[in-house]
Amino acid sequence: MNLSTASSLLLLATSYTEAFTTTFHKSTTSCVLRKRPVVTRFHIDTLAKPSRTSSPRFSSAAAAAADASATPSINEPTKILTKQQKRIQQIKSEGGPLAFNTKYGALNPFAIYYGLTAIGLGLVWFMALTIMQLVYKVTGDRIDKRRRIPVFLSHVWGTLLMAFTGCFPKIENGEIIRNFHKSGRKAMFVSNHNSWMDIPFIGHTIGWHNYKFVAKKELEKVPILGKAIMVSKNVCVDRSDRKSQLMTLKQGMKWLDDGVNLCTFPEGTRSRTNRLMPFMGGAFKMAQKAGAPVVPISIVGASKVMPSHWMFPYRPARNICKVIVHEPVESVDKTEEELNEEVRGKIIEGLPEEQRPLQ
Numbered sequence: 001m002n003l004s005t006a007s008s009l010l011l012l013a014t015s016y017t018e019a020f021t022t023t024f025h026k027s028t029t030s031c032v033l034r035k036r037p038v039v040t041r042f043h044i045d046t047l048a049k050p051s052r053t054s055s056p057r058f059s060s061a062a063a064a065a066a067d068a069s070a071t072p073s074i075n076e077p078t079k080i081l082t083k084q085q086k087r088i089q090q091i092k093s094e095g096g097p098l099a100f101n102t103k104y105g106a107l108n109p110f111a112i113y114y115g116l117t118a119i120g121l122g123l124v125w126f127m128a129l130t131i132m133q134l135v136y137k138v139t140g141d142r143i144d145k146r147r148r149i150p151v152f153l154s155h156v157w158g159t160l161l162m163a164f165t166g167c168f169p170k171i172e173n174g175e176i177i178r179n180f181h182k183s184g185r186k187a188m189f190v191s192n193h194n195s196w197m198d199i200p201f202i203g204h205t206i207g208w209h210n211y212k213f214v215a216k217k218e219l220e221k222v223p224i225l226g227k228a229i230m231v232s233k234n235v236c237v238d239r240s241d242r243k244s245q246l247m248t249l250k251q252g253m254k255w256l257d258d259g260v261n262l263c264t265f266p267e268g269t270r271s272r273t274n275r276l277m278p279f280m281g282g283a284f285k286m287a288q289k290a291g292a293p294v295v296p297i298s299i300v301g302a303s304k305v306m307p308s309h310w311m312f313p314y315r316p317a318r319n320i321c322k323v324i325v326h327e328p329v330e331s332v333d334k335t336e337e338e339l340n341e342e343v344r345g346k347i348i349e350g351l352p353e354e355q356r357p358l359q
Contacts, residue, residue: 095314105311115312122224125157150232158200166316173325188287193265195302214264256290293328298350324350
């Protein structure tokens with residue numbers, strides 16, 4: 001190989017090397033430039049929308065929340081069961097381990113004993129009332145026009161029932177009632193109401209005198225009690241009928257004018273919270289128009305013996321319940337609103353804090 005040929009080969013190799021270097025440099029630069037936007041998009045996508053694999057704790061929590069919100073009805077039977085369990089626990093805490101719930105209210109051994117005693121005495125009471133009903137029908141109401149005998153029979157039933165079951169309440173200021181009866185005047189007796197036990201309690205407090213209850217008409221459907229209400233000619237009002245309310249007002253005023261006491265619960269129904277509810281004005285209208293005084297009575301602790309969810313009392317009322325009699329409030333020269341407010345204030349004075357209305 002001569003010198004000129006070697007020089008030519010050297011120049012050719014050098015040119016190829018320079019070309020390869022330039023091509024490689026351009027290719028590398030192009031790859032780097034093309035990689036940058038891919039990396040940038042990856043980071044942006046990652047920040048904007050994290051994947052399930054990158055944060056499994058967040059994903060599982062979100063999935064659980066979505067599943068819970070998608071099936072809310074699954075928990076509903078559990079809630080109902082919880083309410084039933086709470087009621088059963090409440091009943092057992094009140095009436096002991098043998099207490100149980102029924103469709104008509106809770107029962108325990110004492111409640112069953114009370115119920116059997118009430119029904120047993122009630123059957124005799126019912127027969128006596130039926131006999132008197134026939135007597136009134138045969139004689140055309142010419143005897144016992146004030147229906148004193150049925151009230152006496154009802155009082156006997158209530159007194160024997162409380163005696164056999166230990167349910168006599170303690171009476172405070174009973175001399176007020178006794179002195180009032182001695183005066184020969186008649187009054188409207190009003191009381192708070194949160195238990196069925198209020199009825200025998202107020203009857204026991206008034207004593208062996210003629211009186212009529214102002215009651216809702218639905219009570220006429222109660223076995224035995226309904227018979228007593230009708231035969232004794234108690235004052236029944238249909239609260240859905242305006243005409244019935246006017247007739248009740250006239251009937252109540254007539255009983256007061258005829259010298260017969262009236263009793264009523266101005267709240268209109270039992271308080272489910274045990275706290276005193278607002279008063280209706282019917283009782284005060286009767287007293288105000290007849291010029292009769294109103295005797296306020298506070299009944300304490302009746303719901304501790306027979307709450308609204310019990311069929312009968314679950315324990316004796318002795319040493320638990322008491323009745324507080326207040327001085328009569330004269331209705332003369334007072335408006336119905338003033339009479340209502342004064343009587344309500346006296347009843348509240350005799351109630352414990354848990355029975356007073358929330359301010």
